[in-house]
Amino acid sequence: MTEYSIGVIGGDGIGPEVTAEAMKVVDAAADVFGFSVRRTEYPFGTDYYLDHGEIFPDDAFEEVKGLNAVYLGAIGDPRVTVGMIEYGIIARMRFDLDLYVNLRPIKLYDERLCPLKGKSPDDIDMAIVRENTEGAYAGMHGFCHKGQPLEVATQTMVYTREGVERAIRFAFNLARERNKKKQVTLIDKANAVRAQDIWTRTFAEVAAENPDIKTDHAYVDAACMWMIKNPEWFDVAVTPNLFGDIVTDLGAMLQGGMGIAASGNIHPGRVSLFEPIHGSAPKHAGKGIASPVAAILAGSMMLDYLGQKKAAAAIEQSIIDLLKSGRIKGVNTGDHGTSEVGDMVVAEVKSVAAQV
Ligand code: IPM
Ligand code: MG
Secondary structure, three states: OOEEEEEEEEEOOOHHHHHHHHHHHHHHHHHHHOOEEEEEEEOOOHHHHHHHOOOOOHHHHHHHHOOOEEEEEEOOOOOOOOOHHHHHHHHHHHHHOOOOEEEEEEEOOOHHHOOOOOOOOOOOEEEEEEEOOOEOOOOOEEEEOOOOOOOEEEEOOEOOHHHHHHHHHHHHHHHHHHOOOOEEEEEEOOOOOHHHHHHHHHHHHHHHHOOOOEEEEEEHHHHHHHHHHOHHHOOEEEEOHHHHHHHHHHHHHHHOOOOOOEEEEEOOOOOEEEEEOOOOOHHHOOOOOOOOHHHHHHHHHHHHHHOOHHHHHHHHHHHHHHHHOOOOOOOOOOOOOHHHHHHHHHHHHHHHHHHO
């Protein structure tokens, strides 16, 4: 039987609660589809840092490199400096494992979850390929005369030819695999951020090598407008790191909010990281009322990445069935108990699997 080794970081706030449900569903799918998942649980997050003075010990980081995938619940806690734990865990994995694509599907599973008038699941089905290791996130920043009236703060957006090209190639391959509109939209701001000309040129070169895929372009401000006005225009979009961060929150709202949006931080062929897009929501932690749907869908993305396509599809279909039939009333905090939703998905995965 195929066995996968998975690292699991529940993290902060609601992270551990939603992760437990996601793992319950992954285990059920493994059972039904005949593979096994060996989990290594890591206790990292803010509590661990406050107790041990270390965020992500190096020996654990080395161990993670040998796994098939890592699953992360959520990170972030107001007790520590903004961004510190996020950088020590999420950003460290993105950068040091070279997870160069952040894949964020935006798919409307049920019409009633969409805040737009007159848009149906046929209209909202896109995937954003966010470049994940460069741009404004590359860490090249500094201050001088800090705290003085003359203070200067800079942060350099970094684009390498290789970094840009591999994200763009991933997007073209994805558009072909999805086999929907077979279209890739480049979202940039090359009219103002002139260094993004490297995106314009690289995109044109990769497009020329992929004549079966249509191309489109939108400046990021206009892309925000079109995603609301005509979301059906999008299939796959590729964009620099910071814009990807922003447009995927907007995209999450189109599909029903943070309670349903999932993502994969991917380096094809290597250990990759899967997580819901939402944060740790400390004020809801420990109450058992957070929606685990985004976390469960991140589990589905992980299984898809590992090659368990049927198991991944069965989980996704289960969520669709439960939403469409109204058994999952909504994906907002308090709509259901966290484990109640996990249990419903487990049962549905078993019945969906019996039908295929
Ligand atoms: C995301 C988050 C992160 C990001 C934060 C937590 C650093 O917003 O995954 O979208 O900006 O990438
Ligand atoms: Mg974000």
